[in-house]
Amino acid sequence: MLDLRRLRYFVTVADELHFGRAAERLHIAQPPLTRHIASLESELGMRLFERSTRAVTLTPEGAQFLEHARQVIDAADHAEASAQRLAQGTAGRLAIGYTSSIPMSPAFSALVRGFSGEAPEVALTFREVAGTAQPGQIAAGVLDIAFGWAAPDHADDVDNADDTDNAIAQWTVAREPLVAAVPASSEHAARAAIAFESIAHECFIAWPTGQGSALNTALHRLCAQAGVEPRLGPRASQVAALVALVAAGQGVAIVPAFAASLRMADVAYVPLIDAPVLEQTITWRTQDPSRCALRFAAFARAATGVSPDIRIGNIIS
Template identity: 40%
Template sequence: MFDFRQLRYFVTVAEELSFTRAAQRLYISQPPLSQQIQALENDLGVRLLERNKRNVSLTEPGKLFLEQARQILDKAEEARAQMADAATGFSGKLRLAYTVSVTFHPALPQTLLRYRSFAPQVRLMLCEMYTEQQYAALVAGELDVGFVRDEPEHPGMARQLRLDVIDREPLLLALPANHPLAGRDSIWLREVAMEAFIVQPRELAATLYDRLAQIAAKANFHPLIRQHAQQINGLLVLVAAGMGLALVPASMRSVNLPGVKYLELEDPDAYMLLALASRIDDPNPVVRRFLSAMTEPE
């Protein structure tokens, strides 16, 4: 069976129509070039070139085989380039998840835009997923990278994962625009200890739920939960309706819902983590390239 070297030799001779010039172009002597062309013809069982002392020309089968040889070599080069890209993380696929609250944070669109310009051949597979579900999927090998809002709860899981912190996003108190305290710029949570709060169910948003409980505990009260909302933007709708107050990430300001005012919280613990999570031992070059590109300063 012929090999790529014989194909390259044949294409070069066909382009030069001279064994002498082809040998010079290939940096080999003429006898081994002639031997390889003859071996190729013997393998195919057809004469590809007519040659005499003065001229070399393609036979009809030779013209047809020239087209095929060029296509085979082009495909081989394409495959070589694709494998090189895959090995260096510039092609393949990346399974990436993010929590619903991250859709309001500029880090998500900025990261996706930057990465798509950096590695346009990588196929991004995106999905929404809560933080704890992301950690379970990462450990199970069902996810490559996740935008998460908290550290893993279980030490065994934490040892398998890498966290690259993007932001410690401040938490704000959302309250109705007609609330007596709405004219303030900031507030201590203890000042609304007697107010009703609106939260997402803990099984959906444990990070935000627990952070409210922690900050309230520092202020020596237990928050009165009056209402639940499945989605984080649903909290704001209920706040605007006067159903209570809500703790939300600062990026939720972008929702700009009429009837809602945001106040900064006077508490150093009033923040939510935003980080990229991945497996420590992940050998996938696409993941390594993504993390390297996205965590390095621009």
């Protein structure tokens, strides 16, 4: 197999047509350069240069071989550069999972857009995945990064995390207060803010049982604090559907504040006094993570600076 270093030496001499100048460019002494060219010629079984006391010229065979040598070197340089980008996580593939409400959040769009601008050679794929299924898919390598929701006190459960959870790092990228989505015709709609107790006995539109939504968790906590059992009405698995059911007069809903971007004439969004806050998180594998995942995590940490540290824990949304 041809020595790539010798091919580079040959191309440099062919460019200069002078062994001394070529040696200077290559930062080696001239005698070793001459020996390397002679070894290459011996290996190829043909002369590459005609040498005289006054000039160095390419032989006809050398001129033809030069074209092939340049192609090999260009391909090697391209492969090396590609490998470096892969190693740095600026090229490759990244599978991103998200819960159904995440794409509405400003943090999600800002991070994905910003990362694509920084690493345009990373091919992104997206998949909606329930929060309860995200840890397993991250650990199994189906997903590289997952966006989900967690309650502010989720780090208290770290000691109880199972082996799957311990293989996952989590970083908070945004904190989102909760608001009440109420019918525009209700007595609550015109208020600047309300206490949860004032709507605790309303019929609540919630997420389907078993999906593990952080919004359902927050709703049950609020009801427990108010000393009531939640009165549950219709179920919906999309924030837009929750709001649409509120507009249809089927109850009220507890939603992230960004849901107010869904402007419906029959719905009002009212801040909750001492509103609970959900944490929007990203997670990734700590055991054999992809380079692109590490790059995305580093980008998100630099862009948000929300978490005081990286936590290992479970996702509840």
